[in-house]
Amino acid sequence: MATSGTIVMPGERIASIEEVAKTKRVILGPGLRRVDDTVVASKAGPLRHKEPNTFWVDNYQRRYVPARGDLVLGIVRSKAGDLYRVDIGAPETASISYLAFESATKKNRPDLNPGDLIYARVLNASADIEPELVCVNSNGKRGKLGVLPDGFFFKCSLNLGRVLLRENCPILAAITRQLPYEIAVGVNGRIWVKAHSLRETVALAKAILALEQAGYAETDKVCDNLGDYLEA
Amino acid sequence: MNLPVKVAVAKDQLRRMHCEFNPLSRCDGSVMYSQGASVVISAVLGPVEVKSQNLSIDGSYLECNYRPKAGLPQVKERLREAAIKDILDLTVLSEAYPRSKMSIQVQELEDRGSMDACAVNSACLAMLIGGLPLKCSFAAVHCIIDEQGDYVLDPDHSETAHQRASFTFAFDSMEGNLLLIQTKGAFKIEQFNDIECLCRSASQEIFKFYRSQIAKFHGASQDIKANHESMETI
Amino acid sequence: MPSKSKPKLSRGVLDMKFMQRTKAKVDKETADEQSRALYSNEINEKMLNSNSNYIVEPSYSICAGLIDGRLSFRGMNPEIEQLMEQEQTEKQRLKKPEQPKEVSDQDMAKTYYANKAPALTSSMGKKFSTKKDLKRKQNGDSDNHPHKNHHKAQFRKPRPDDD
Numbered sequence: 272m273a274t275s276g277t278i279v280m281p282g283e284r285i286a287s288i289e290e291v292a293k294t295k296r297v298i299l300g301p302g303l304r305r306v307d308d309t310v311v312a313s314k315a316g317p318l319r320h321k322e323p324n325t326f327w328v329d330n331y332q333r334r335y336v337p338a339r340g341d342l343v344l345g346i347v348r349s350k351a352g353d354l355y356r357v358d359i360g361a362p363e364t365a366s367i368s369y370l371a372f373e374s375a376t377k378k379n380r381p382d383l384n385p386g387d388l389i390y391a392r393v394l395n396a397s398a399d400i401e402p403e404l405v406c407v408n409s410n411g412k413r414g415k416l417g418v419l420p421d422g423f424f425f426k427c428s429l430n431l432g433r434v435l436l437r438e439n440c441p442i443l444a445a446i447t448r449q450l451p452y453e454i455a456v457g458v459n460g461r462i463w464v465k466a467h468s469l470r471e472t473v474a475l476a477k478a479i480l481a482l483e484q485a486g487y488a489e490t491d492k493v494c495d496n497l498g499d500y501l502e503a
Numbered sequence: 504m505n506l507p508v509k510v511a512v513a514k515d516q517l518r519r520m521h522c523e524f525n526p527l528s529r530c531d532g533s534v535m536y537s538q539g540a541s542v543v544i545s546a547v548l549g550p551v552e553v554k555s556q557n558l559s560i561d562g563s564y565l566e567c568n569y570r571p572k573a574g575l576p577q578v579k580e581r582l583r584e585a586a587i588k589d590i591l592d593l594t595v596l597s598e599a600y601p602r603s604k605m606s607i608q609v610q611e612l613e614d615r616g617s618m619d620a621c622a623v624n625s626a627c628l629a630m631l632i633g634g635l636p637l638k639c640s641f642a643a644v645h646c647i648i649d650e651q652g653d654y655v656l657d658p659d660h661s662e663t664a665h666q667r668a669s670f671t672f673a674f675d676s677m678e679g680n681l682l683l684i685q686t687k688g689a690f691k692i693e694q695f696n697d698i699e700c701l702c703r704s705a706s707q708e709i710f711k712f713y714r715s716q717i718a719k720f721h722g723a724s725q726d727i728k729a730n731h732e733s734m735e736t737i
Numbered sequence: 738m739p740s741k742s743k744p745k746l747s748r749g750v751l752d753m754k755f756m757q758r759t760k761a762k763v764d765k766e767t768a769d770e771q772s773r774a775l776y777s778n779e780i781n782e783k784m785l786n787s788n789s790n791y792i793v794e795p796s797y798s799i800c801a802g803l804i805d806g807r808l809s810f811r812g813m814n815p816e817i818e819q820l821m822e823q824e825q826t827e828k829q830r831l832k833k834p835e836q837p838k839e840v841s842d843q844d845m846a847k848t849y850y851a852n853k854a855p856a857l858t859s860s861m862g863k864k865f866s867t868k869k870d871l872k873r874k875q876n877g878d879s880d881n882h883p884h885k886n887h888h889k890a891q892f893r894k895p896r897p898d899d900d
Contacts, residue, residue, distance in 0.1 A: 278718045280710075281631070282639025282677040292790040300800035304596075304636075305791045313596050313636040315717045319801070327800045331524075331720065332634030334531040334549065336600070338796035342806050362550040362603040390807055396795075398601050399560075415807035415820055429634075429797075436803035443808065451811030458798050458806070465813070 276317035279328060283312045288326050300327025301338075332429045335360040335459035337396035342416075344424070344457035345404065347387045355383055357391070357404055360426070360459045365402040367391060372406045373413035381406075388419045388463060390455045419455055422465030423472045429460040431483045442482065445495075446475065517644070517657045517705055518617075520712050522625075524632050524720050530608075532633025536625035539659055540615035545625040547633035549605030557604065562597035566606040569622065572614065583619055584609075587626050590643075590673050590682045596636035605635055616660040617645035619671045619685065624709060631717060641682055642709035643673035644702035648690060654698055656705055670695070672702040676710050679703060 279285060279302075288310045291297055299305060302314035303326060312318070316330030335343070337359065345357035345365060354366040367389075372381040383389070391404040406416040435442060435456045446452065452466040452475055462479060466472045481493045518539030526544065527533040533546040550563055557564040569576060569584040576584070587609065595605065607629060609622050623643035630637055646656050647666040655662055663669070668688030675682055686695070751760040794800055805824075809817040840848075 276721075278714055278721065280640055280676060280714055280717070281637035282675070296790050296792060298792045298794050298800065300794055301797055302636075305789070305793070310791070313599070313638070314634055315631040315640070315713075317721050321800065321802065325794075325800050327797065329721075329801075330634045331632055332531070334551070334634065336550065336795075338798075340796050341798050362552055362600065398599065415805055415817060432806070433797055433801065433803060436798075436806050438802070438804055443810070447810040451813045453809035453813040453817060454806075455808075456806030458803065467813075 276319065276329075278316065279312040279318045280315050281313050285310045285312060285318065285326075291324060295324055298325040300325060301336075302328025302330055329430070329433075333460060334362075335429060337361045337365065337393050337402040337459075339393055339396045341393045341396075341458045343391060343393060343404070343459040344419075344455060344461035344463055345389050345391055345459075347383050347385050347389060349385055350383075357389065359393075359402065359404070359457075360461060361402060363401050365393070365404050367404040367406065371404070372417070373411065383418065388422075388424055390416050390419055390457070390463075392416060419463050419465075422453075422463050423476050424461065424463045425476050425480065427460050427462055427480065427483050429458065431479075432456050432458055432460045432462065434482075435462075435479070442479075446478065450475070514653060514655045515701065517708055518659065520624075520709070522628055522716055524628075524716070530633075532629055532631075532635075534625055534628040534632055535612075536621065536628055537613075538617060538621045538624070538657065540613060541618055541621045541660075542612040543618075543621055543625045544610045544612060545622075545629035546608045546610075547606065547629045547635060548608075549633065549635050550600035550603035551606065553602065553604035558602055560601055563595075563600045563603045563605050565591050565595060565597065566604060567591065567609070567626075568607070569609045570611065572611045583622055586619060586671075586683055586685065587623055590623060590641055591626070591630075593682050594638050594641050594675060595630070596638050599636045614660070616663055617657050619643065620645040620657070620673075623673055623683070628713065628716070631713065632720070638675075640676040640710065640713055641673055642676070642706040642713070643671055643683065644705045644709070645669065645671045646698045646702055648688070648694060648698075654694075654701060656701060668694070670698050670702070672699060672706075674703060674706040676713075679706070 285303070288297060288299075288303070289308070292310070297310075299310065300319075302312060302316065304311055304313050310326075312328055314328045314330040314332075316328045318326065319329045320326050337343075343359045345359040345367075348356040348358050348364055350356075351366075353370075354368055356364045357367055359365045369375055369380050369383075370377075371394075372383075375381050389404075389406060391406050392408075393402055394405045395403040406413065408414050408416070434440070435454075436458065443454070450466055450471055452464060452471070454465075454475075455463040462476075464472055464475045464479070466475055478493060478496075520536070520538050522534055522536045525533055526535045527546050530546040531548050533544065535542065535544045537543075553564050557566075565588060567584050567588040569580045569587065571577070571580050587607070591605075591607070597605070607626055609626060611618065611622070620643040623641065627641050631640065644657065646654060647658050647663060647669045649655050649658075649662065650665040650667065652667070658666075666688065668686065668690040670687075670690075671683065671685040672681060673683035674680065681699075690698075746756075746759070746763065750756060751763065797803065807817060808821065809815075812818065
């Protein structure tokens with residue numbers, strides 16, 4: 272489980288990781304970099320550790336930097352030949368081939384228009400190339416990916432997205448007790464929600480955004496007050 | 504004017520620092536920072552798309568804008584801008600995001616002395632909260648020699664009227680290397696050395712302030728993790 | 738220099754039709770040689786033979802073990818909920834792969850032999866029986882031949898009260 276949480280600042284050498292690395296392999300996540308044989312932080316925030324050997328800095332950030340394997344929400348911006356340009360909040364627009372959808376063929380193109388919201392996986396990401404998305408898994412099945420119709424879309428910090436995506440998130444469970452809903456959370460700090468009525472949907476969005484405003488400590492309170500958001 | 508009343512601070516102390524994170528909603532990170540009665544807002548964007556004329560394949564393009572309280576930036580503001588950019592060039596890990604741009608905007612709200620140092624420090628806090636990769640953090644300290652020949656650290660506007668010389672030093676957080684020196688007026692080399700030492704030790708206080716502010720900001724978010732873990736063990 | 742002492746094929750020979758594969762090989766070798774020469778002053782021994790213990794993983798989702806962000810609750814989107822359930826059962830299965838065995842391996846082997854193996858031995862036994870045996874079986878033992886009153890196993894329609 273992610274523990275510790277000592278604050279590290281950029282440039283700080285992290286001896287505890289170097290200690291671990293002497294005996295076994297260590298995975299350095301975002302916010303950490305290796306300088307020769309030392310490990311140095313490059314971002315400011317609490318240092319996290321997950322057993323057995325993963326370390327990263329859980330810094331506050333709003334700008335998404337694509338990483339391979341991430342699940343993101345994107346807005347289709349335009350069609351460009353065989354590709355769609357998708358805005359995922361990264362420095363560059365991402366691209367998705369029209370063949371990267373379930374049962375798409377050269378003849379049978381997916382019906383995607385500028386402005387559509389898609390939930391996709393980052394297939395390729397590197398600082399030097401444009402990120403590439405897919406909407407199918409390795410078996411060519413859609414799974415949970417694809418276009419998100421209706422609903423309500425909003426942006427938040429990357430941290431809030433990550434808080435919602437931890438296993439057994441108490442926030443989502445608390446909302447479930449209030450009303451049936453579906454949600455898509457991208458690690459790029461974008462959230463899409465949908466409930467039975469428009470009123471409920473907007474209340475849901477407000478409740479989730481309130482978590483960002485309130486600071487995470489007041490999660491329980493916000494969840495309890497969800498009813499108020501619904502009435503408001 | 505409802506400026507805070509000038510509190511008598513010892514001449515060898517920094518004025519009170521205060522900061523608030525993310526007062527602006529549309530940028531990637533912003534900070535309102537005050538040092539005594541001098542107040543600035545800094546905002547960062549990055550990494551973002553870059554114009555092709557500024558594009559570099561081995562590092563991101565750095566941009567810095569400084570806006571005075573009123574009117575358009577003049578020579579003085581341009582100089583300040585250049586100073587901040589020079590420091591950023593040395594400390595930002597720009598090779599992490601090639602073909603992109605990192606942009607920082609500093610808006611002066613109230614200039615009551617030590618503006619150069621104030622702007623540099625707010626820029627550092629904005630970079631920290633915006634999650635931009637840095638080789639190290641940085642802090643700047645302003646100091647003057649007044650008419651009696653005394654050193655005044657981080658002077659207020661009112662104290663600078665009859666200064667003999669003024670200095671601004673910027674240091675990095677790790678090795679304490681000098682990143683910037685700005686001097687004005689007449690002084691002896693011993694005085695310069697003394698003031699450098701004085702500023703260097705004061706910069707440690709600023710780094711401590713950075714850390715405590717980041718800890719405070721993340722402190723709230725750590726509670727939930729603690730709660731969450733206790734829930735899981737049940 | 739080893740490359741000088743090595744005999745080289747002339748261009749005329751390499752341009753011949755049947756030499757195309759050799760030509761590709763030679764081209765690749767020279768290209769490798771050139772690139773090695775080009776970067777040799779930038780690549781040092783450490784870069785070539787260092788085996789670092791650090792692996793860099795830029796994705797938060799993988800580091801923190803985040804779940805998929807597409808979720809549905811209380812029947813809002815049955816399709817998604819079904820997928821979620823599938824994942825859940827998959828995870829449960831991975832969590833405790835060792836279920837206590839109700840029947841021990843030895844018991845299993847015994848029952849298997851009792852049920853299946855006789856059929857197998859008889860069918861294999863046919864291979865080794867002679868024509869004589871077969872004839873004797875057909876003539877003499879036709880009355881109490883096991884196959885006569887032994888129907889071949891097949892599916893039957895379920896009766897309505899079979900529920």
